[in-house]
Amino acid sequence: MAEPTAAADGSGGARRANLAPLELHVPEPRYRPGDVVDYSHLEIPPAGRAPRPDETCPASETWPLTLDMIRVLDEDNRAIGPWNPALDAETLRRMLRSMALTRAFDDRMYRGQRQGKTSFYMKCTGEEAISVGCAQALASDDMVFPSYRQQGILISRGYPLVQMVNQIYSNRADPLKGRQLPIMYSARDYGFFSISGNLATQFPQAVGWAMASAIKGDTRIATSFVGEGSSAEGDFHAAMTFAAVYNAPVVLNVVNNQWAISSFSGFAGAERTTFAARATGYGIAGLRVDGNDLLAVYAAMRWAADRARANMGPTLIEYFTYRAEGHSTSDDPNAYRSAREATEWPLGDPITRLKNHLIQLGEWSEERHAAMDLEVADQVKVATKEAEANGILGHGLHHPFHTMFEDVFEELPWHLEEQAAQAIRERQTKWPEWKD
Amino acid sequence: MNMIEAINDALDIMMTRDPNVVILGEDVGYFGGVFRATAGLQKKHGRNRVFDSPINECGIIGAAVGMAAYGLRPVPEIQFADYIYPGLDQLVSEAARMRYRSAGEFTSSITIRSPFGGGIFGGQTHSQSPEAMFTHVAGLKTVIPATPHDAKGLLIAAIEDNDPVIFFEPKRIYNGPFDGYYDKPSRTWKGQPGGLVPQGYYCTPLGKARIVREGSAMTVLAYGTMIHVAEAVLAEKGVDAEIIDLRTLVPLDIETVEKSVEKTGRCLVIHEATRTSGFGAELSALVQERCFYHLEAPVERVTGFDTPYPHSLEWAYFPGPVRIGEAVDRLLKD
Numbered sequence: 001m002a003e004p005t006a007a008a009d010g011s012g013g014a015r016r017a018n019l020a021p022l023e024l025h026v027p028e029p030r031y032r033p034g035d036v037v038d039y040s041h042l043e044i045p046p047a048g049r050a051p052r053p054d055e056t057c058p059a060s061e062t063w064p065l066t067l068d069m070i071r072v073l074d075e076d077n078r079a080i081g082p083w084n085p086a087l088d089a090e091t092l093r094r095m096l097r098s099m100a101l102t103r104a105f106d107d108r109m110y111r112g113q114r115q116g117k118t119s120f121y122m123k124c125t126g127e128e129a130i131s132v133g134c135a136q137a138l139a140s141d142d143m144v145f146p147s148y149r150q151q152g153i154l155i156s157r158g159y160p161l162v163q164m165v166n167q168i169y170s171n172r173a174d175p176l177k178g179r180q181l182p183i184m185y186s187a188r189d190y191g192f193f194s195i196s197g198n199l200a201t202q203f204p205q206a207v208g209w210a211m212a213s214a215i216k217g218d219t220r221i222a223t224s225f226v227g228e229g230s231s232a233e234g235d236f237h238a239a240m241t242f243a244a245v246y247n248a249p250v251v252l253n254v255v256n257n258q259w260a261i262s263s264f265s266g267f268a269g270a271e272r273t274t275f276a277a278r279a280t281g282y283g284i285a286g287l288r289v290d291g292n293d294l295l296a297v298y299a300a301m302r303w304a305a306d307r308a309r310a311n312m313g314p315t316l317i318e319y320f321t322y323r324a325e326g327h328s329t330s331d332d333p334n335a336y337r338s339a340r341e342a343t344e345w346p347l348g349d350p351i352t353r354l355k356n357h358l359i360q361l362g363e364w365s366e367e368r369h370a371a372m373d374l375e376v377a378d379q380v381k382v383a384t385k386e387a388e389a390n391g392i393l394g395h396g397l398h399h400p401f402h403t404m405f406e407d408v409f410e411e412l413p414w415h416l417e418e419q420a421a422q423a424i425r426e427r428q429t430k431w432p433e434w435k436d
Numbered sequence: 437m438n439m440i441e442a443i444n445d446a447l448d449i450m451m452t453r454d455p456n457v458v459i460l461g462e463d464v465g466y467f468g469g470v471f472r473a474t475a476g477l478q479k480k481h482g483r484n485r486v487f488d489s490p491i492n493e494c495g496i497i498g499a500a501v502g503m504a505a506y507g508l509r510p511v512p513e514i515q516f517a518d519y520i521y522p523g524l525d526q527l528v529s530e531a532a533r534m535r536y537r538s539a540g541e542f543t544s545s546i547t548i549r550s551p552f553g554g555g556i557f558g559g560q561t562h563s564q565s566p567e568a569m570f571t572h573v574a575g576l577k578t579v580i581p582a583t584p585h586d587a588k589g590l591l592i593a594a595i596e597d598n599d600p601v602i603f604f605e606p607k608r609i610y611n612g613p614f615d616g617y618y619d620k621p622s623r624t625w626k627g628q629p630g631g632l633v634p635q636g637y638y639c640t641p642l643g644k645a646r647i648v649r650e651g652s653a654m655t656v657l658a659y660g661t662m663i664h665v666a667e668a669v670l671a672e673k674g675v676d677a678e679i680i681d682l683r684t685l686v687p688l689d690i691e692t693v694e695k696s697v698e699k700t701g702r703c704l705v706i707h708e709a710t711r712t713s714g715f716g717a718e719l720s721a722l723v724q725e726r727c728f729y730h731l732e733a734p735v736e737r738v739t740g741f742d743t744p745y746p747h748s749l750e751w752a753y754f755p756g757p758v759r760i761g762e763a764v765d766r767l768l769k770d
Contacts, residue, residue: 034540186538194538198529208502407536410598413687
C-alpha cells in the first residue's frame with residue numbers, strides 16, 4: 001500500500017502519482033455579453049411528434065415524454081398532433097388577449113417603477129403562455145401556489161387590475177396593507193395563494209393543500225410553480241416525495257426560463273438532464289413542454305389536472321421557455337448574458353405564435369391584433385390612474401399606522417400594543433399635528 | 437395520567453371534536469409515536485387523519501402550512517426538537533408570516549408538537565432546548581407545559597388557537613417529575629398534584645402563567661422540567677420563593693411576572709437552554725426595564741452552558757441543584 005503523503009500545495013490531500021488529479025466542474029453558459037448566439041445545440045423536436053398517453057397511464061410510461069418536448073404549433077402556425085387541444089377560436093382569442101394584457105401590464109408597471117411610483121417590479125415577458133394556458137386548463141376554484149412570475153394567472157382569472165396596481169404601489173387601497181413587496185400578491189377568492197419571497201416554499205404547501213382536499217373528499221386540486229433555479233431547493237425534493245407518497249392531487253410545474261438571475265440553468269443541473277426527467281425518479285408522471293406554445297401548455301396542464309382529478313396522483317411539468325427580460329427592475333441582464341439570446345430564441349414569442357395561429361385559422365388579423373394591443377394598453381392605463389388616486393409609494397397615502405401591528409397574531413398581545421403606542425408616539429414627536 | 441397519556445388524551449379529544457384536526461409526523465401513525473403520544477389514534481380516527489410521514493421536516497411543516505391554508509388544523513409532530521431545523525424556513529418564513537403577509541386571507545392554524553430538553557443522556561441531538569429560536573420570530577406562539585394537567589389543557593388550547601403554536605414537551609418529565617437529583621430513584625406522576633388530569637375537554641389558556649408556589653423572598657421564573665428542579669432546590673434551602681411557571685413564552689404573562697417581582701424585589705431566571713441570547717436574556721431585560729426600582733439585587737440567570745449538549749458530562753451541563761443553589765445564595769446575599 002502506497003504511503004499517503006501530504007500535498008505540498010497545501011490542499012491537504014494525499015495524492016497518488018498514478019492517478020490523474022480530480023477536477024471540479026463549474027458550469028459556464030455558452031454565451032456571455034457580446035457573444036454571437038448559436039442555438040443549434042438545442043434539440044427542438046417537430047410539433048405533433050410527441051405521443052399522448054392516456055391520463056391514467058402509469059407514471060413510468062411518461063419517461064420518454066420527459067426527455068422529449070410536447071409541441072402543438074408547427075412552423076406553419078398550424079395546430080397538429082395528439083396534444084392539439086382543439087380549442088374553439090373564441091377561447092383562443094380570449095387567451096391571446098390575456099397574454100397581451102399581461103404584457104401590457106408588465107410594460108406599464110416597469111415604467112412605473114422607473115418613474116419612482118413603486119420600489120420594485122418583475123416582468124414575465126416571454127413566459128405569458130405558461131400562466132395563461134395553465135389558468136385556462138384549471139377549474140377556477142383549483143388553488144394555485146404561484147411563484148412571483150405567474151401574474152398571468154391572476155389576470156386570466158379576472159382579478160381586478162386596479163387591485164394589482166394598488167398592491168404594487170402599497171397605497172391605502174392595497175389589499176395587503178402595504179406590508180408586502182410589490183407583486184407578492186395574495187388573492188384567496190381567485191384561488192391565488194399568498195406569494196412568499198422565500199423560493200420554493202410554496203411547493204410542499206401546494207402538496208399539503210392537495211392532501212387536505214383528498215382528506216376531505218373534495219374534488220379540487222392544487223398546482224404550484226417554481227423556476228428551474230428554485231428546483232434546486234430542498235423544498236422541491238420534499239414536495240416531490242410527499243406528492244408521490246400520498247398520491248396527492250397536485251400539478252407541480254417548473255418554469256425553465258434558462259436563467260435564475262445571473263445563473264444559467266446549468267447551476268440547477270440542466271447540463272445532465274431535463275427538469276421533467278426528475279419526475280419519474282419519484283414515481284411521478286412527467287411532461288416536458290414547449291413553454292412558448294400556448295396550446296401545448298394548455299394541453300399538458302389539462303392532462304395533468306385530469307389525471308389528478310381521477311385520483312391518479314401528481315404530475316411534474318417542465319415548461320421550456322426563455323426569460324426575455326431582466327430578472328427584475330433591480331437587474332441588468334446585459335452584465336451576464338448575450339443580448340441576442342432573447343431575439344434568437346428558437347421557440348419564438350408566445351404571443352406572436354398564437355396570433356399567427358389564429359390568423360392562419362382565419363380567425364384573426366394583424367389589424368384586429370393592433371387594435372387589441374391599443375385596447376389592453378388603455379385598460380391598463382385606466383386601472384393605473386384609478387390606483388394612483390389611492391396613492392403611490394412614498395406619497396403618504398397608506399393604510400392607518402396601527403395596521404402595521406395587526407395580523408401578526410389574530411389578536412394583539414400586550415407587547416405589540418405597547419410597540420404600536422410607541423410607533424404612534426414617535427410619529428407625533430416628528431409631526432405634532434399628525435393623526436392616524 | 438402521565439404527560440404522554442395527557443397529550444394523547446388531548447389529541448384524541450380534539451380529533452373527536454373537530455374533524456379538521458389531523459396528525460402527521462414520523463412514526464406517529466400505526467406505531468403511535470416513538471414516545472407513544474399518538475398511540476391508538478390512527479386506529480380510532482382512521483389513516484386519513486393520523487398518518488406517518490416521510491423523514492423530511494421541511495415537508496412535514498410545509499405540507500401542514502398548505503393543509504392549514506385549505507382549512508384543516510394540522511398537528512404535526514417533529515420527533516425531537518433537535519430535528520426541527522430542516523423545517524425552520526417553513527416555520528419562520530411561512531407559517532409565522534402567513535396571516536400578516538396575506539392580511540388575514542390565509543392563516544396557519546398549526547400546532548407543532550415536539551419533545552425537547554435534556555436530562556436523559558440524549559447527547560447533542562436529543563437534548564436541545566431551542567425555544568429562543570422561536571420566541572424571536574414574530575407570529576409564533578411558544579408553549580411549554582410542566583405537568584400532565586397543563587400539557588393536556590395547553591395542547592387543547594394550542595390546537596384551538598388560530599395562530600401557529602410551537603408546543604415543546606419536556607421529555608424528561610413525560611413519565612414523572614424530575615427534581616435534578618439524577619442519582620435518586622425516578623418518580624412517576626402518580627400522586628403528584630400536576631398528575632391529576634380531569635377527564636374530558638378543558639382548556640388551559642395560552643398566555644397565562646401559573647404560580648406554582650407563593651412566596652416573598654424572590655421570584656423564580658422557569659418553565660418545563662426546571663420548574664420541578666427549582667421547587668426541590670428552594671424547598672431544600674428553605675427559601676420562601678415565589679415560583680412562576682411561565683407556560684407560554686410568547687405571548688408572555690407579563691402582569692404575573694411584574695406583580696411578583698414588585699412584591700419580592702428579587703428575580704431568578706432558570707432554563708436548560710444555553711445562556712447567550714437564550715429566552716432568559718429576554719426575561720431578565722423585561723424585569724430590569726419594568727421592575728427596576730423594586731429590584732434589590734441583580735437579576736440572576738441559571739442556564740445551560742454555551743456548549744453543545746454533551747453526552748458523558750450531562751450532569752455537569754444540566755442546570756441542577758448546585759448551580760441553582762449558588763444563584764439563590766447570591767440573590768439573598770445583601
